Amino acid sequence: MNPIVFFKGAWNALLKNKKRSFLTMIGIVIGIAAVSTIMSIGRGFENYVLESLNPDEGELLTVNIQFQSDDPEWMFETNEPLFSEMDLQTIRYMPGVNNVEVVGNDYEFVSLDTMIDGEESYVDATLTEEQGRPVLAGRALDEIDNHRENRVTVVPYSLVQDVYESEDEAIGKGISLGNQLYTIVGIYEEDIDASGLFSEFMSEEVEIPLNSYKRYNDQDSIGNQISITVDRGYLPSEVADESTAFLEENGTMRNMGTYEYFDMSALDDGLSKVLRGITLFIASVAGISLFIAGIGVMNMMYISVSERTKEIGIRRALGASQKNIRAQFVLEGVMMTSIGGVLGYLFGWLFSAIATMFLPFTAGIDLFTIITCISVSALVGLVFSYAPANAASKKEIIEIL
Amino acid sequence: MIKLEKIRKAYKADNNWIPVLKDVDLEVRKKDFLAIMGPSGSGKSTLLNLIGFVDRHYLGDYHLDGEVVTSKGDADLSKLRNQRVGFVFQQFNLIETLTIEENVELPLLYDGWNYRQTKEKVQSLLEKLGIGDKGKKYPKQLSGGQQQRAAIARAIINDPDFILADEPTGALDTQTSSDIMNVFKTLNEEEGVTIILVTHDPSTVHYCNRVVHMQDGVLTEEVR
Numbered sequence: 001m002n003p004i005v006f007f008k009g010a011w012n013a014l015l016k017n018k019k020r021s022f023l024t025m026i027g028i029v030i031g032i033a034a035v036s037t038i039m040s041i042g043r044g045f046e047n048y049v050l051e052s053l054n055p056d057e058g059e060l061l062t063v064n065i066q067f068q069s070d071d072p073e074w075m076f077e078t079n080e081p082l083f084s085e086m087d088l089q090t091i092r093y094m095p096g097v098n099n100v101e102v103v104g105n106d107y108e109f110v111s112l113d114t115m116i117d118g119e120e121s122y123v124d125a126t127l128t129e130e131q132g133r134p135v136l137a138g139r140a141l142d143e144i145d146n147h148r149e150n151r152v153t154v155v156p157y158s159l160v161q162d163v164y165e166s167e168d169e170a171i172g173k174g175i176s177l178g179n180q181l182y183t184i185v186g187i188y189e190e191d192i193d194a195s196g197l198f199s200e201f202m203s204e205e206v207e208i209p210l211n212s213y214k215r216y217n218d219q220d221s222i223g224n225q226i227s228i229t230v231d232r233g234y235l236p237s238e239v240a241d242e243s244t245a246f247l248e249e250n251g252t253m254r255n256m257g258t259y260e261y262f263d264m265s266a267l268d269d270g271l272s273k274v275l276r277g278i279t280l281f282i283a284s285v286a287g288i289s290l291f292i293a294g295i296g297v298m299n300m301m302y303i304s305v306s307e308r309t310k311e312i313g314i315r316r317a318l319g320a321s322q323k324n325i326r327a328q329f330v331l332e333g334v335m336m337t338s339i340g341g342v343l344g345y346l347f348g349w350l351f352s353a354i355a356t357m358f359l360p361f362t363a364g365i366d367l368f369t370i371i372t373c374i375s376v377s378a379l380v381g382l383v384f385s386y387a388p389a390n391a392a393s394k395k396e397i398i399e400i401l
Numbered sequence: 402m403i404k405l406e407k408i409r410k411a412y413k414a415d416n417n418w419i420p421v422l423k424d425v426d427l428e429v430r431k432k433d434f435l436a437i438m439g440p441s442g443s444g445k446s447t448l449l450n451l452i453g454f455v456d457r458h459y460l461g462d463y464h465l466d467g468e469v470v471t472s473k474g475d476a477d478l479s480k481l482r483n484q485r486v487g488f489v490f491q492q493f494n495l496i497e498t499l500t501i502e503e504n505v506e507l508p509l510l511y512d513g514w515n516y517r518q519t520k521e522k523v524q525s526l527l528e529k530l531g532i533g534d535k536g537k538k539y540p541k542q543l544s545g546g547q548q549q550r551a552a553i554a555r556a557i558i559n560d561p562d563f564i565l566a567d568e569p570t571g572a573l574d575t576q577t578s579s580d581i582m583n584v585f586k587t588l589n590e591e592e593g594v595t596i597i598l599v600t601h602d603p604s605t606v607h608y609c610n611r612v613v614h615m616q617d618g619v620l621t622e623e624v625r
Contacts, residue, residue, distance in 0.1 A: 002515045009510075016498045311496050317455060318555070319483020319511040321476045397455045 027293025032344025333385025341377025487556025
């Protein structure tokens with residue numbers, strides 16, 4: 001039978017029962033509208049995240065993957081590299097990876113013990129790579145100190161006032177920081193805040209060059225992180241996901257612990273949390289609605305089949321095979337739900353357009369959503385009209401005529 | 402053309418097999434206008450369904466142009482119904498949601514035609530049967546005689562080898578009945594269409610050239 005003939009027949013049958021077809025369609029429309037709304041909003045949100053996390057201009061983003069051992073002691077004792085050259089090479093060739101390198105413990109602050117006037121205490125140290133803070137006496141730290149790994153420090157006067165009578169006197173003197181002797185090259189003025197209510201509880205803060213710290217105080221530590229530079233157009237979280245999955249499967253240290261990364265897109269985003277809640281809610285509405293709509297379709301098709309028993313018999317007598325009859329009824333169901341799907345998509349588009357007026361991004365029209373909506377609705381039609389259509393095709397002609 | 406050999410059929414009711422056809426032998430030749438007469442319940446409709454490839458649960462052999470059709474599957478039987486036989490029923494059996502045109506073109510559509518090809522053929526046939534102006538109407542808008550003419554148009558549109566008519570005048574008044582019978586007569590004489598007519602109206606019998614009687618599942622030919 002000619003396909004156009006089939007379509008026209010199904011279309012006519014639906015038109016003959018406009019009201020019933022329309023009512024049955026409503027469930028599908030609601031379900032698909034819900035699906036298309038979440039998909040449109042989800043797409044918009046994804047683009048928004050991509051856009052904000054990886055803009056077209058400026059520096060490329062990096063994402064760090066950290067290795068966390070199951071046995072912390074082993075990690076301190078071992079001298080093996082936690083990320084092998086092999087790991088790095090493979091990750092470098094993964095899609096979206098621009099560059100990858102091992103980073104050491106990336107501290108900005110450390111706590112060090114010190115000896116002042118024969119008394120042991122702790123100070124916080126700021127690790128600096130560039131120009132340090134301005135000083136009252138002596139000089140500030142600079143890049144050269146960091147580059148040459150000079151063991152020099154800038155301290156607040158309060159730290160050393162018991163030992164030296166004036167700021168100038170302290171310059172050039174030594175101070176023990178973490179069992180290493182540093183030379184005081186500058187004295188800085190303390191923050192006014194530091195003399196506030198909690199000043200007594202706050203430890204003194206000194207400044208030392210980062211590389212000097214790494215060279216003398218932190219020589220044993222090995223890099224437990226890699227930093228992946230992400231190409232434009234890729235989501236850092238996805239690149240990190242894939243890399244982490246690869247390491248979990250094949251990484252050198254996969255048996256010794258776990259690889260983790262910090263998902264920036266999940267960070268501080270109340271929005272994404274709310275959206276996830278909404279998505280879950282709408283998804284369940286969609287699912288239930290599509291199921292109920294499907295039952296509705298099935299019900300209507302059964303009624304239609306029993307109403308048209310005589311018609312089926314006549315068609316069979318005129319030469320329709322069981323296959324023809326089955327195809328006719330399935331097509332009617334699929335056509336009805338597909339029309340519902342198209343309407344649902346349009347409603348969904350409308351809803352998401354309204355919804356995004358209150359959100360910081362826009363939801364566009366995309367082909368994937370359209371295809372999903374129409375194929376899901378057609379599938380509902382197919383699944384739920386097959387049984388009635390089959391029942392129609394199995395009717396005995398003799399009993400009908 | 403049609404040759405039935407020792408056809409048997411029985412229905413099961415309350416664990417008893419009730420025979421409806423008892424060793425029926427029948428031969429129908431081309432251009433026959435055959436009447437099957439008999440009281441209701443004698444098995445004549447059963448025989449008609451069997452000849453029309455509707456019923457396939459029977460014993461015995463059915464030869465169509467020398468070919469055995471007894472063991473064919475649904476797809477093949479559907480094709481036979483479509484191309485080789487035309488049905489005319491007592492209650493017309495037009496599909497009420499379709500117009501007369503749409504009803505008449507159905508057999509062509511099941512034969513793989515498309516809409517553009519059918520229009521002309523349908524219209525000329527309707528005109529030949531005297532209902533050329535009723536094509537766009539629905540069955541309910543037509544009189545019984547007109548409906549039966551439409552049903553005859555539908556039965557012959559595929560140029561079938563034979564027409565099976567199950568009491569085609571049973572729901573019509575005398576005048577219309579004779580009109581319809583004349584349509585059959587013309588088809589038989591001018592187009593050479595084979596017609597098998599089931600009837601218990603003796604007034605229709607004189608249009609036929611052969612008459613068989615059915616009584617309790619046994620078929621006997623009336624010698625003229």
